[in-house]
Amino acid sequence: MRYISTRGGIKPISFKETVLMGLAEDGGLILPEKTPRVSGETLALWRKLSYPELAFEVLRLFADDIPTEDLKKLVEKAYSSFSHPEICPVIKKGNIWILELFHGPTLAFKDIALQFLGHLFEYLLLERGQKLNILGATSGDTGSAAIYGVKGRKNINIFILFPKGRVSPVQELQMTTVADENVFCLAIEGTFDDCQYIVKKIFSDLDFKKKYFLGAVNSINWARVLAQVVYYIWAYFKVSEAEGKEKVRFSVPTGNFGDIFAGYLAKQILGQGIERLVLATNENDILTRFVNEGDYSLGRVTSTISPSMDIQVASNFERYLYYLYNQEPSRVREAMEQFAQTGSLSFSQEKIARVQKDFLxxxxxxxxTLATIASFYKETGYILDPHTAVGVAAGLKFKDERPMIALATAHPAKFPEAVKKAIGREPERPEALRGLEDKPRRVKVLPAEVEKVKEFVAKNALL
Structure with a gap:
């Protein structure tokens, strides 16, 4: 399997090279030259597998330059830290299925990919005798999941930027109380989009990137998206069998388009199994406007009770554009240049109709969101976190005869204030979150300036 850039400016590279490159050197995002489609006997075999076994089978299609036994060990290590035997259980509550993705060490769906990516990074660096300085931005859960994926690992330092005062208190504590010396938390005086802009600008400085061995852990890293494909296929098998239906829908709370893009890929791999994906946003609705009206234009970032979705620039959107523009890199490059200059893209009715075959x-x-948390709890006894509640509310709007599977992206205890506002009490705090307030914090506050962040990285990078 070879990989290319959405903007067409790099020669085809291997999976290993893709993981370490992160953002393509031409500023584009990396994708496989072709997406495999699986059917018949293979699907029948996959249905019988455990989650780690299925993950191995999916990953091996795309990571064919890693020896089979090594890949198996990486997958086994990645999911050994999860608290549920099924890794991602799927349970029916009321009229909807809930895919629980929060049984990893930081109680968020990002653990599914980042536990794997942390082990993969360490494996590749030790193999090559290289060092890596990971640079990433987070709107909430990516930061802690990335940190927990690589803390204490050999040959890796990690620098995580988050918007000061714009992540939940629990999310901030999970990041800033990690004591490992290879972890650096940067509270940026701005929004998540400012953090993301800084990271992209630094990665686009190729001399700086090469000098300081920078790598990406955000969802721009292909390996993250790939690891997330697995749970869509897993949930499809479980629910289609339980309901006796050939097709399902998924509802995905998303701001960055990474998680739902993984669903889009799963849709291609399965062929007929996933009818459509429901793209659920909060007030930061740039992606909803794109799907419903063909309007992808910047708005003002609104702070909400679902902060991981408080995003206007969806960093994985470019990957979908590549397919929407019939895999023509020149058209993607022109579109992204136009968006950088004007903050807006518009699409024809023909393109909108095509988008709506994939998404609602x-x-x-x-x-x-609060009403959904309250009513769902009253009807089922199940507590939703505010991001999952966005997905459930949107999913129920589009519920038909097909099963609807909503992605539960975080444990409700990560957002106790919002839950208490909805149901009158905080959810029970799991062991992983107890005592965080009592731990010392390690964080550096910086202005939203590219040069200030570059100075800090240069001073603390592994060389």
Missing amino acids: SASINQKE
């Missing part, structure tokens, strides 16, 4: 979309405001 709804924007759920905070009032609706």
Whole structure:
């Protein structure tokens, strides 16, 4: 399997090279030259597998330059830290299925990919005798999951930027109380989009990137998206069998388009199994406007009770554009240059109709989110976190005869204030979150300036 850039400016590279490159050197995002489609006997065999076994089978299609036994060990290590025997259990609550993705060490769906990526990075660096300085931005859960994926690992330092005061208190504590010396948390005086802009600008400085051995852990890293493909296929098998249905829908709370793009890839791999994906946003609705109206234009970032989705520039959107523009890199490059200059893209009715064959979309405001947490708890006894509630509310809007699977992206205890506002009490705090307030914190506050962040990275990078 060879990999290319959405902008066409790099020669085809291997999976290993893709992982370490992160963002393509031409500023584009990396994708496989072709997406395999699986059917018949192979699907029948996959249905019988455990989650780690299925992950291995999916990953080996795309990571064919890693020896089989090594890949198996990496997968086994990645999911040994999960607290549930099924890794990602799927349970029916009321009229909807809940895919629980929060049984990893930081209680968020990002663990599914980042536990694997942390082990993969260490494996590749030891193999090559190289060092890596990971640079990433987070709107909430990516930061802690990335940190827990690589803390204490050999040959790796990690620098995580988060918007000061714009992540939940629990999310901030999970990041800033990690004591390992290879972890650096940077509280940026701005929004998540500012953090993401800084990271992209630094990666686009190729001399700086090479000098300081920079790598990406955000969802721009292909290996992260790939690891997330697995749970869509897993949930499809479980629910289609339980319901006796050939097709399902998924509802995905998303701001960055990474998680739902993994669903889009799973849709291609399965062929007919996933009918459509429901793209659920909060008030930061740039992606909903894209799906429903063909309007991808910047708005003002609104702070909400689902902060991981408080995003206007969706960093993985470019990957979908590549397919929407019939895999023509020149058109993607022109579109991204236009967006950089004007903050806006528009699409023809023909393109909108094509998008709507893949996606449905709804924007759920905070009032609706709180009402969904309250009503779902009253009806089922199940507590949703505010991100999952956005997905459930949107999913129920588009519920038909097909099973609807909503992605539960975080444990509700990560957002106790929002849950208490909805149901009158905080959710029980799991062991992993107890005592965080009592631990010393390690964090550096910086202005939202590219040069200030570069100075800090240069001073603390592994060389």
